[in-house]
Amino acid sequence: MDFGFCLSPSSHVQMDKIDLATFNRLKETNPDINTCIACGSCTATCTAGNFTEMSFRRILLMLQRGKEDEAKKMIQRCMLCGKCTLVCPRGINIRKILLDITR
């Protein structure tokens, strides 16, 4: 019988349960992936980000919080123009990392 009640899933990121395989694989070939300081330059300059939700800063976070599917979906917006790599103050090779994620 349906009483109209249901369980809401927790909105918490459960850090104990996330799978970091993709992020750790990327880290091996791109050690700079750890050095993001979340300044947002990549997102602000992103050509695709002007019209979509595309944000490299968020993609990195998604991979570290177990949201790989969302990250891969977001990457499809990227046009590989490389402006993000140009502006990154930490010198992260963002364009290469984006390509590596989809590989």
Next chain:
Amino acid sequence: MKENILIIGGGAAGMEAATQLKKLGLTPIIIEKSDALGGHIAQWDRLFPAFHPAKDVVAPMLESVKGIDVLLNTEVNDIQCDADGFKAVLTNGKTIDAKAVVLATGFDLFKAERKQEYGYGIYNNVITSLELEKFFRTGKDERINNPKKIGFVHCVGARDVKVGNTYCSKVCCTTALKQACEMKEVFPNAEVYTFYMDLRMFGPGYEDLYLKTQRDFDVKCIRGRVCEVSENMDGRLVIKAEDTLFGKPLKMTLDLLVLMCSMEKNKSIDKIQQQLGVANNSDGFMQNRDMYLGMNGTAKDGVFVAGTCTAPKSLPDTIAEARSVAVEVFNYINNK
């Protein structure tokens, strides 16, 4: 003529001020309430940003105060001022006449149990930054048992109106990253997280330490303040924070949580400070004359301040102030 300068506090500021005053031809006398010189820094293992052994800084300071009068296990009971200077009655019953007083009384570490939600003193695996430093120094702490997941909480007792401390304690950010790296050195397979609000890397080499922490030591910095700690059935810690960059609350199980305790004004000197007519500033530290050209002066002629009694400071800041207070005192004595 013998010009006694009474220095209250035998930590970094007091020792360095005494050394410089002696070089300038005055007669410093250090009053230290504990049974040894060195203050807080003597309890530290290594210093940020370059993992320099603290004893390499403390040892030369101790060496250079040799020959200076030092009274250990002694406090000032009463102090009076007249036209000739100051008359201090000590806890050992002796009286000292001095031409000037340097308050180098330093700080107290924030008592972590006051932030009850972090569970210090309740859960076994919650420790303070000072206790971790002792572990690095001695290799011993039965609570640190090959931890697999370690968390650091920044701003414990700082930037927090609930404990009455709205100020930033300045050195804890850099200390947290230093200690996080050191934990990775001791436990290479552990995952280390720091929970920060801003990372305030204000000095030379500090930003390099941050980069090293991320890139070489693989420490994960999460922006968000831990708000709740509890213990699960296995005796491990479950923490809650918001990942404010990701915009979602987050839960994590840890084996060890380190609380980066802030500096608070050392209140054991309050009575003497009042007798001398030195007020506190809005952060509860001692009020200096002004923060630019009068940083070593106070509202009272002949009473000077140096080090963390006026605000949280790093060791280089403290040493610089101790040296400048010596010049201030020298000028004061010579222009009298």
